[in-house]
Amino acid sequence: MxxxxxxxEEYISKVPDDRKxxxxxxxxxxxxxxxxxxxxxxNYKMIGFYVPHxxxxxxxxxxxxxxLPFINIASQKNYVALYHAGIYADKKLLDWFIAEYPKxxxxxxxxxxxxxxxxxxxxxxxxxxxxxxQKITVDDWVSLYEKNIKR
Numbered sequence: 001m002x003x004x005x006x007x008x009e010e011y012i013s014k015v016p017d018d019r020k021x022x023x024x025x026x027x028x029x030x031x032x033x034x035x036x037x038x039x040x041x042x043n044y045k046m047i048g049f050y051v052p053h054x055x056x057x058x059x060x061x062x063x064x065x066x067x068l069p070f071i072n073i074a075s076q077k078n079y080v081a082l083y084h085a086g087i088y089a090d091k092k093l094l095d096w097f098i099a100e101y102p103k104x105x106x107x108x109x110x111x112x113x114x115x116x117x118x119x120x121x122x123x124x125x126x127x128x129x130x131x132x133x134q135k136i137t138v139d140d141w142v143s144l145y146e147k148n149i150k151r
Contacts, residue, residue, distance in 0.1 A: 012027070015075040022124055026073050031049075033133035037139075044069070044072060046073060047072060050067040051141060051142060068142065070136075078119060082115070082116045082129065086135065086144065089149055090136075093135060097132060100128055100131070104125040105123060107120060
């Protein structure tokens with residue numbers, strides 16, 4: 001399910017009604033907890049938090065015209081997805097998240113490499129997402145990206 005939107009507000013206005021509030025709350029949770037330097041906007045037809053070209057001019061290796069992505073939020077067909085590139089790049093962070101999830105969430109973790117899927121909107125662990133958002137600074141992310149992902 002892709003949503004064509006030019007702004008984050010437009011994106012949220014186009015998601016199904018039962019997802020508007022959870023997506024807006026996820027967005028605010030991330031915005032309020034991300035270290036300084038990340039920017040927010042639409043990228044890959046999702047709500048994105050990324051390292052702007054002004055900080056990392058090389059951009060994303062798959063398409064250097066795009067800023068370096070970090071976290072995305074998307075309304076998919078059967079779930080809300082939170083994509084966190086840091087979990088993909090840092091095994092220690094992934095292990096921390098997997099260990100913390102059952103302590104702070106009511107449901108079993110449903111996750112891919114960097115995608116955390118939330119099928120029940122009432123069960124999103126916003127406190128855990130806040131903690132996760134605080135774990136990596138812009139400089140940490142650029143270093144991790146260059147070390148582990150950019151080839």
